[in-house]
Amino acid sequence: MSAISMAGPSLQFCVDPGEFLAAAGDHLAADPMVSTVVTTVAHRLSAQQADGIAQPDRNWWLVVRDASGAVVGAGMRTAPFVPYPPFLLRMPDEAAVALAHALHERGEEVLAVNGALPAVELCAAELARIHGGRVEVSQHTRLHELGELARPAPVPGGLRLATEDDVELVTEWFAAFMGDADEQAGRPRGASAHDVPDRAEMLRRLRAGRMWFWADDTGQPVHLTAANPPSFGVARVGPVYTPPSQRGRGWASNAVAEVSRRIQADGARACLFTDQANPTSNKIYAALGYRPVVDMANLVIVR
Known part of the structure; x- marks a missing residue:
């Protein structure tokens, strides 16, 4: 753990996801x-760490506190894919700017x-000012929560749990998902950096039954529809993938509807992200x- 103090908010960097959850869990x-x-990531990596699975040294977790010591923001840098973008939650504007300087100093x-937003915009802009370059939007995303489920028109077949086989x-x-999503949003394939879990991680997720x-x-x-285990009562659906030859037949609507119904039936809230450029x-x-x-947004710094 390391901490950086400032006149306003202070930044605390943790290397242990369990320590991070203990500090920021209530927030x-x-x-x-x-x-x-x-x-979701903090709980997953904390469980893996308990099982003896080491995390990369580059990983960190951020707790932002105000002058009174209350937690007012959080973030992480755990992405397993280049260029390993930090993921920031809401925080005071001055903390987002200070984070850029802290990362430079580190x-x-x-x-x-x-x-x-606006934390990612402020942090990215300050990083670009410090190091040179310009900030561009890679992807505009939107988080949605399911209210009352509206069942789609039924289609043949049904949901089947994916197994290790x-x-x-x-x-x-999984590998095709992001490339196809880029194309549907009018971007070149591969424009959106994303990870495909390795075989060991994929097997762990399959064994989890999600x-x-x-x-x-x-x-x-x-x-294929996947969902994360509930974290603080919220389960996030994704990825959602239909091969090109099977699109337009209602498979995705019915699969997401049934997975979402099961999430709510288990007492959790269902949510998912969409790419705003994918109508x-x-x-x-x-x-x-x-x-x-x-x-929210995924921003890149072009130098």
């Missing part, structure tokens, strides 16, 4: 919908920042009853 739990990405190269197909579809295929009436998998996915989720909660 995160107060708005579990907006904090879903950070809390000798960290930061070429992308994801998360809540499906690891190759699940990995293939990935499902929609299988058609012949038993053939035609769609197809936004239309599907709105029709199911998902409503916007907050806008």
Whole structure:
């Protein structure tokens, strides 16, 4: 753990996700919908650490405190893909600017920042000012929460839990997911950096029982929907992937609806992110009853 003090908020960097949750858990739990990405990753990596799975040395967790010591912001740098963008939650403006200077002082190269507005804009702009370069938007995202589920028109087949025997197909579809999403949003394939879990991590996720295929009436998998375990009572759906040859047949709507129904039936709140540039996915989720909660952004610093 390390701390950087300033006249206003102070920044505390943690290397242990468990320590981070102990320090910031009440703050995160107060708005579990907006904090879903950070809390999901923190709980997952904390569990892995307890199982003896080491985390990269570059990982850190951020707790932002005001002058009274109250937690007023949080963030993390745990992305397993280049350029390892930090993910920031809401925090005071001066803290977001101070974070840019703290990262510079720590000798960290930061070429992308994801998360809540305006924190990511302020941090990225200050990093660009310090090091040179300009800030560009890679992706505008929007977090949605499910209200009352509106069931779509039924289609043949049903939901089937993906198992360890499906690891190759699940990995293939995870890899295709981001490239296809870029194309649907009008971006070049590969424009959005994202990780594909390695085989060991994919097997851990499959064993957790949080990935499902929609299988058609012949038993053939035609769609994949996954969901994270609930964190502070919120479960996030994603990724959601249908191969190009199977699109437009209602598989995604029915799969997401059923997974979302199960989340709510278990007593959790269901949420998901959409790419604001992808009208197809936004239309599907709105029709199911998902409503916007907050806008976020993935920013890159071009030098």
